[in-house]
Amino acid sequence: MTPRAIRRGIVAMAVACAGMSAIDASPVSAQALGLPGNMAAPPAVAAAPNSLPANNALPANPSPPAARNVQAPETPPSMQRAAMQSGSQGSSLPNDAGQRKRDWDLRPYTGYLRNHDRPEQAVIDWILRETGTDAWFTSPLGFLNASRDKLSVYHTDEMHEVVAGIVDRFVAGEKDPQLLSLKVMTVGNPNWRSRAHLLMQHVAVDSPGVQAWLLSKENAALVMNILRQRTDTRQVQSLDLVTYNGQTQKLASTRGRNYVRNVKPASTGWPPYEPETGEIQEGYRLEISPLLTVDRTALDCVIKAEIDQVDKLKPVELDLPLPDGTAYRTKIDVPQVVSWRLHERFRWPSDMVLLLSCGVIASPERPQAAVPLLNLEMITGTTAGRADALMFIEYRGRASDNLTTTPLVPQISQGVVAPNRGRY
Known part of the structure; x- marks a missing residue:
């Protein structure tokens, strides 16, 4: 090959290389899908060295794919009507x-x-x-x-x-603390009425077994004297109760009575079974809520009383198995509980005394016999654990006008708080 031919070949190769460089440098046109207005566009991506040739390039304005049409759930007709009614009525x-x-x-x-x-x-x-x-x-x-x-x-x-x-x-009524005199007594035999009947004015009561009387303060003193002369009379409670008008005061006098309610296997040692004890609270709980009229001539009073007493514990013998096949004898107690409830509202003139008799019920205070084997029930006509429970309630006016010493502080019941449904 002549030098001239060689020069022509070199020039042709240079021209060909220049053309290929021009093709590689040409940009590839592309268009991304549109983004929502609140989103930023992604950064641009540089073209790769092995970009597509011109005849395979993407079209200049490709059409975006169709967006999915998502419809909101339809509101039920009932909710639509409720919304229309609330909008029309407003807050009226x-x-x-x-x-x-x-x-x-x-x-x-x-x-x-x-x-x-x-x-x-x-x-x-x-x-x-x-x-x-x-x-x-x-x-x-x-x-x-x-x-x-x-x-x-x-x-x-x-x-x-x-x-x-x-x-x-x-x-507009009384704001100062008021004083109520409260006396609770038990009488073994209800025949005290025979001497006091003409001194009392009977009042109708809805609670079964409950009797109520109104007495003048003079007659109330006479009836009190008649009761104190009896040997079967016992004064359970006597106090001056200080309360505000309309507020509720709670009194309680209870004591626990233990008994064997169950027997369970012992963890170690002898005997192989051990007793599981329980406790019953016996005694009385009293709630009293007085409300005076504006002129203080009448008194409304809501009285709620509960009396619980364990009449007796009945034993039950149990024969429990031992590992050697013999039986282990023990016993549990089944309590016989006597209860009484009163929830009543009374209204009487404030210058009179209200006397309540709950009838012959479980005694709020169980008497302790000095000689347990000596039974005097046939002679006195009384039953152990039974008595005629009496309650004297007297309004005495403002506490500042009557008290010269610090009044007795009643024991406040600490029982489980019950729901308010049964309050009235």
């Missing part, structure tokens, strides 16, 4: 029976009871005792709400009059 309450809302200021009463927890609860309790609970849970619509400062009531005008009468007894 039905007043088809002429209901209206009224507020009372409770600060004239609660301001004196700074050391009491939720003193406004007494106002609610007495309103429900006067109106009953059904009036607030049936038609027509009404509600009752109280804070320490204010009582709010939504109901008819007739109900507002009843509520106003109760609230006035708290707000």
Whole structure:
């Protein structure tokens, strides 16, 4: 090959290489799918060295794939109607029976009871005792709400009059501590009535087995003297109870009575079985809530009393197996409990004395016989553990006008707190 031919070949090869470089340097056109407006676009990606040739490049404006059409779930027709009704009524309450809302200021009463927890609860309790609970849970619509400062009531005008009468007894009534004289006695034989019958005025009572009488203070002293002359009379409790108007006071006098309720295998040693003991609280628990009228001429009082007594423990013999095939004899106790309940509301003039007889029931205080083998029941007509329980309740006015010494502090019941449904 001549030098001239060689030069021509070199020039041709240079031209060919220049053309291929131009093809590789040409950019590849591409378009990403559109992003939502609140998202940033991804960074651009540089073209790879082995980019596609021009005839395989992506189209300049490719059409994005069709987006999925997701529909929201359809609202049920019932919810649509409820939303329309709530939107049309707004915050208005039905007043088809002429209901209206009224507020009372409770600060004239609660301001004196700074050391009491939720003193406004007494106002609610007495309103429900006067109106009953059904009036607030049936038609027509009404509600009752109280804070320490204010009582709010939504109901008819007739109900507002009843509520106003109760609230006035708290707000315009007595604010000072009041004194109640409370005496609980037991009489072995109910024949004390034969001498005291003409001194007492009978009062109707709804609780079965309960009798009530009203006595003047002079006649109450005579009846008390008649009872104290008897040998089967025992005074269980006598105290001056200091309470605020409408508030509830709780008294309790209980003691535990142990018994063997079960037998279980012993962990070690002899005997092979050990007793499992239980305890029954016997005695009495009393709740009393007095509410005076504004002029202090009458007294409403809610009395709740509970008496429990273990009449006897009945033994039951058990034969339990031993590893050697013999039997181990032991026993458990089955308690026979006598209980009595009273939940009643009374109203009487404040210058008289209320006397309650619970009938011949389980005695609040079990008498301890000096000689257990000596049975005097046939002679005295009494039954061990049974007595006619009597309660004298007397209103004595303001505590500051009557007490010269510190009053007795009653024992407060510490039982399990029950729900409020049975309160009234």
